[in-house]
Amino acid sequence: MPDLRVGETVGLLEISRAWLVDPVAEREGPGEIVVRDGILEAVTWLSGQAVHGVNPGGILVMPGFLDLHVHLREPGNEDAETVASGLAAAAHGGFTTVCAMPNTTPVADEPGVLAQVAAAAAASGSPVELLAHGAVTVGRAGERLAALGELADAGVVGFSDDGSPIKSAVILRNALLYAGMLGLPIVEHAEDPTLTAGAEASEGLVATILGLKGWPAAAEVSAVERAIAILDSVRADAPGARLHLTHLSVAGALDAVRRAKAAGLPVTCDVTPHHLGFTDEWVAGARRWAWEALDGAGMARDPWADGALVTHPYATACRVNPPLRGAADAAACLASLIDGTADAVVTDHAPHTAVDKETEFGLAVNGISGVETAFGVLLAAVLAGKLPLARAVAALTVGPASVLGARPGRRGATRGLLVGAPADLVVIDAGVGWQVTRDALASRGKNTPLLGRELPGRILFTVALGRLAYRDADA
Amino acid sequence: MDGRQIMTADEVRRAIIRISHELVEKQAGTEGLLLVGIQRRGVPLAHRIASAIEENEGVTPPVGALDITFYRDDLSLIAQQPVVKGTQLPVDLNGRTVVLVDDVLYTGRTIRAAMDALVDFGRPRAIRLAVLVDRGHRELPIRADHVGKNVPTSSDEVVKVALVEVDGEDAVRIERVTTPVPTA
Amino acid sequence: MSAPGTAITPDVGWRQKHLLDVDVLSLAEIELVMRTTDAMKEVLARPISKVPALRGTNVTILFYEASTRTRVSFEVAAKNLSADVVNIAASSSSVTKGESLVDTIRTVEALGADMIVMRHGTSGAPYLAAEVFSGSILNGGDGWHAHPSQALLDLYTMRAHLGEVRGKKVVILGDVLHSRVARSNVWSLTAAGADLWICGPTTILRGFDAWARRWTGGGAPGHAGFTVTSDVHAALQDADVVMALRLQRERMDAGLLPSLREYAARFGLTRERLAFAKPTALVMHPGPMNEGVEIAADVAILDRSVITEQVTNGVAVRMALLYLLAGGHPEAVTNA
Numbered sequence: 002m003p004d005l006r007v008g009e010t011v012g013l014l015e016i017s018r019a020w021l022v023d024p025v026a027e028r029e030g031p032g033e034i035v036v037r038d039g040i041l042e043a044v045t046w047l048s049g050q051a052v053h054g055v056n057p058g059g060i061l062v063m064p065g066f067l068d069l070h071v072h073l074r075e076p077g078n079e080d081a082e083t084v085a086s087g088l089a090a091a092a093h094g095g096f097t098t099v100c101a102m103p104n105t106t107p108v109a110d111e112p113g114v115l116a117q118v119a120a121a122a123a124a125s126g127s128p129v130e131l132l133a134h135g136a137v138t139v140g141r142a143g144e145r146l147a148a149l150g151e152l153a154d155a156g157v158v159g160f161s162d163d164g165s166p167i168k169s170a171v172i173l174r175n176a177l178l179y180a181g182m183l184g185l186p187i188v189e190h191a192e193d194p195t196l197t198a199g200a201e202a203s204e205g206l207v208a209t210i211l212g213l214k215g216w217p218a219a220a221e222v223s224a225v226e227r228a229i230a231i232l233d234s235v236r237a238d239a240p241g242a243r244l245h246l247t248h249l250s251v252a253g254a255l256d257a258v259r260r261a262k263a264a265g266l267p268v269t270c271d272v273t274p275h276h277l278g279f280t281d282e283w284v285a286g287a288r289r290w291a292w293e294a295l296d297g298a299g300m301a302r303d304p305w306a307d308g309a310l311v312t313h314p315y316a317t318a319c320r321v322n323p324p325l326r327g328a329a330d331a332a333a334c335l336a337s338l339i340d341g342t343a344d345a346v347v348t349d350h351a352p353h354t355a356v357d358k359e360t361e362f363g364l365a366v367n368g369i370s371g372v373e374t375a376f377g378v379l380l381a382a383v384l385a386g387k388l389p390l391a392r393a394v395a396a397l398t399v400g401p402a403s404v405l406g407a408r409p410g411r412r413g414a415t416r417g418l419l420v421g422a423p424a425d426l427v428v429i430d431a432g433v434g435w436q437v438t439r440d441a442l443a444s445r446g447k448n449t450p451l452l453g454r455e456l457p458g459r460i461l462f463t464v465a466l467g468r469l470a471y472r473d474a475d476a
Numbered sequence: 477m478d479g480r481q482i483m484t485a486d487e488v489r490r491a492i493i494r495i496s497h498e499l500v501e502k503q504a505g506t507e508g509l510l511l512v513g514i515q516r517r518g519v520p521l522a523h524r525i526a527s528a529i530e531e532n533e534g535v536t537p538p539v540g541a542l543d544i545t546f547y548r549d550d551l552s553l554i555a556q557q558p559v560v561k562g563t564q565l566p567v568d569l570n571g572r573t574v575v576l577v578d579d580v581l582y583t584g585r586t587i588r589a590a591m592d593a594l595v596d597f598g599r600p601r602a603i604r605l606a607v608l609v610d611r612g613h614r615e616l617p618i619r620a621d622h623v624g625k626n627v628p629t630s631s632d633e634v635v636k637v638a639l640v641e642v643d644g645e646d647a648v649r650i651e652r653v654t655t656p657v658p659t660a
Numbered sequence: 661m662s663a664p665g666t667a668i669t670p671d672v673g674w675r676q677k678h679l680l681d682v683d684v685l686s687l688a689e690i691e692l693v694m695r696t697t698d699a700m701k702e703v704l705a706r707p708i709s710k711v712p713a714l715r716g717t718n719v720t721i722l723f724y725e726a727s728t729r730t731r732v733s734f735e736v737a738a739k740n741l742s743a744d745v746v747n748i749a750a751s752s753s754s755v756t757k758g759e760s761l762v763d764t765i766r767t768v769e770a771l772g773a774d775m776i777v778m779r780h781g782t783s784g785a786p787y788l789a790a791e792v793f794s795g796s797i798l799n800g801g802d803g804w805h806a807h808p809s810q811a812l813l814d815l816y817t818m819r820a821h822l823g824e825v826r827g828k829k830v831v832i833l834g835d836v837l838h839s840r841v842a843r844s845n846v847w848s849l850t851a852a853g854a855d856l857w858i859c860g861p862t863t864i865l866r867g868f869d870a871w872a873r874r875w876t877g878g879g880a881p882g883h884a885g886f887t888v889t890s891d892v893h894a895a896l897q898d899a900d901v902v903m904a905l906r907l908q909r910e911r912m913d914a915g916l917l918p919s920l921r922e923y924a925a926r927f928g929l930t931r932e933r934l935a936f937a938k939p940t941a942l943v944m945h946p947g948p949m950n951e952g953v954e955i956a957a958d959v960a961i962l963d964r965s966v967i968t969e970q971v972t973n974g975v976a977v978r979m980a981l982l983y984l985l986a987g988g989h990p991e992a993v994t995n996a
Contacts, residue, residue, distance in 0.1 A: 201783075206867070206871060208867065209866075209867030209871055210843065210871060211805055213784075213805075305874075306874065313790070313791065314787055315783070315787045356760075360762070361761055361785045362782065362783065362784040362788075363783060545699075546703070546712065546983075547711065547712055551986070551987070557674060557983060559692065560695065562699050592712070596707075596711070597707065598707065
């Protein structure tokens with residue numbers, strides 16, 4: 002493929018004898034694809050003799066991923082990430098669409114900031130689609146509603162004060178009502194700040210032993226239940242009101258969403274790869290996957306007794322909001338993906354400079370740079386037999402797409418392998434891995450506890466709406 | 477234990493008796509003597525010398541133990557901090573004639589460290605040195621006043637003293653080693 | 661309780677490059693500290709209580725928290741070993757101008773420090789320092805997390821009176837939640853096989869029950885165990901050692917306790933409460949004390965109160981630790 006350069010329309014890309022996953026058609030199996038001049042020209046499902054030797058352990062082809070929740074840091078904190086570096090990182094992670102959170106400096110609470118971000122995206126030349134959330138309140142201060150209507154006209158896909166919860170219940174209620182009128186969701190970072198003041202690590206054995214202030218699960222559960230109750234109360238007045246709860250981390254919160262969905266409430270939620278793949282053990286120095294930290298009876302293992310501590314404790318790359326939880330909560334996150342309680346996986350990509358992270362644990366800022374490692378973590382769960390591949394793919398594609406909903410006038414990928422549509426897909430070699438090193442990460446944020454570890458699954462190509470967004474050096 | 481034996485149990489016993497006679501002769505009696513064994517094997521040797529003196533003179537001179545670990549000049553060079561065994565001095569050494577007792581005299585550095593340690597405890601009238609084996613190769617100007625046996629050695633050899641109190645038998649052997657061992 | 665990630669080597673000798681907490685020490689290493697402390701006590705008893713063991717070694721004492729007792733204890737210990745001591749009290753240095761911990765450590769190293777004794781208000785700070793410092797770090801207390809030299813001097817003091825700690829009932833009474841002394845003592849006492857009891861109001865015991873549940877097979881008198889309770893009489897019943905912990909006034913969240921007066925009334929170590937323990941029970945306190953709150957004044961001065969002995973032993977233990985850390989470390993135990 003000589004003339005395949007990043008940014009350009011894909012002239013010709015043929016992948017044969019690969020394992021195709023189409024979450025729209027709800028189909029997976031051996032197949033072949035042909036992309037010509039940016040269009041997905043052919044998708045052929047193989048049968049008979051041709052399927053021999055083709056399995057999910059080799060080349061995978063699936064639709065490009067959609068991340069509902071990234072932090073691109075521009076404007077205001079370009080040392081940590083710019084729109085350009087963030088989109089490059091997204092492409093490396095297989096994402097063809099990302100939704101940027103508005104907690105920039107200045108906050109994206111009015112269209113001018115959005116325009117600046119959009120201009121940066123255009124200037125970067127990246128084929129990755131950049132969508133945006135607008136802030137719920139002015140300056141994310143939680144006091145007055147931001148210019149929600151103007152932001153909607155400017156094309157935001159949702160509203161969020163992420164980084165912070167919407168502290169005031171009356172603001173949350175009014176936001177749900179108003180955004181419901183606009184047909185857009187409120188994306189809530191559910192946290193009761195009075196319970197988390199000064200908190201450092203998930204409340205539990207690890208925090209106790211390490212002398213870190215505990216972050217109670219109740220802080221998330223109570224905030225989730227509050228938000229759901231308020232949503233319930235506004236439905237009659239705003240039938241279009243929708244609530245999306247982002248980065249849920251504890252079983253109690255996911256149970257509340259499960260019950261709310263069963264009662265027919267328009268609530269959706271997502272989980273992150275780090276909350277389903279890592280645990281609070283990692284703060285103590287372990288690096289085993291969350292599903293390896295549970296014993297046969299479903300109880301969390303003891304990393305001190307197990308010899309599971311392989312690196313030094315208090316690594317600030319493990320500091321994140323919500324915090325890494327115990328193995329049982331991580332298992333609940335995984336289970337919620339399987340039973341559909343969680344509609345999507347998001348990365349909550351939160352790049353930070355070394356200066357902000359190379360400090361005492363209690364003083365370090367929260368956040369994991371995760372957009373490039375997300376698929377690898379999910380693939381590890383798939384390879385361990387803990388997550389069906391189809392569910393993992395759906396959680397990165399049709400799941401988040403359904404949270405956004407169809408918007409008239411917005412051109413977007415279908416998140417399926419639709420013949421005749423612009424090609425929007427990821428090609429992965431599940432049979433090889435890659436070393437997560439500083440140089441291997443395209444993001445400016447190197448703050449991931451996976452540094453120095455190997456992840457399964459190397460992304461070979463990312464094609465975003467017909468244009469090549471990422472190509473592996475050896476592909 | 478391999479290596480060639482250079483002193484038998486009887487030879488060790490006779491050497492200790494002779495040293496005890498020499499000590500008393502030099503001191504013109506037992507008055508003012510304080511025997512201080514250097515950890516580890518110098519300590520049982522010092523006790524045996526004191527017993528031999530008691531058999532002949534009817535008086536047991538006081539015996540102490542001195543750990544010179546903290547005074548070694550090679551602490552920063554060796555692989556691990558040596559385990560400390562402890563110092564006990566039963567009497568004030570001001571004005572006393574202290575007889576340092578050790579099993580092997582080699583480079584002299586242990587004795588130098590021992591004298592530094594003693595001086596921190598007080599001002600003896602005199603310090604003498606009694607050793608079971610003098611193997612030569614002094615690196616400092618130190619000499620023993622009383623020697624059980626002079627044994628010429630090369631630096632790729634090691635002199636191993638076994639005492640009943642520590643090793644279950646009395647014997648002195650020479651062994652060859654491939655790398656020179658930093659010892660006293 | 662072996663060090664995480666170590667190779668299978670014989671359990672002899674000191675293998676630590678740093679001393680950040682007691683959790684990584686093997687029983688043999690703890691024994692070695694006890695024996696070396698004996699030797700240091702003998703040195704302290706001499707007319708000239710000084711030995712040249714650390715001559716030429718630069719020991720920098722870097723304290724980010726105000727502390728007279730521990731800082732002076734380390735300074736005396738280092739000087740008794742003939743080390744060159746540099747004292748940095750954080751408030752008087754550029755730290756207050758915003759120089760980061762990492763920058764400070766690098767500066768201290770460039771100024772010639774071979775060892776750093778540090779105390780910091782944030783849990784985990786010495787681990788960060790150990791990542792950037794090429795010499796040895798001795799943790800003099802980090803946040804709520806660890807105070808290894810205190811736990812070791814507490815253990816030494818107990819053994820000096822009880823002989824063995826194994827099977828003896830040791831009660832830690834007070835604000836364990838915010839106490840690095842408590843946490844380090846949990847590691848050393850459970851490793852030594854004590855029948856350990858932690859007692860205080862439920863708000864302050866939060867989280868320790870999960871820790872206690874890690875230890876299987878215990879709780880019977882005379883056997884190793886780890887029990888957490890707010891029943892102060894059950895805790896003190898027949899105790900061999902009672903360690904009162906300061907109510908950390910400056911670290912207490914608003915609302916954990918109704919008042920110090922109420923704590924003193926329900927949990928304070930008074931003569932009446934101490935009567936539940938054995939008549940020979942040791943009374944300990946890491947200091948400084950709030951007399952009248954966690955410990956009554958007339959209890960602190962009892963004959964079997966070994967509080968001042970803890971201070972003396974503290975210098976000897978710290979001399980032992982400085983001595984052991986100053987040695988080379990052939991199989992230095994580091995994680996990853």
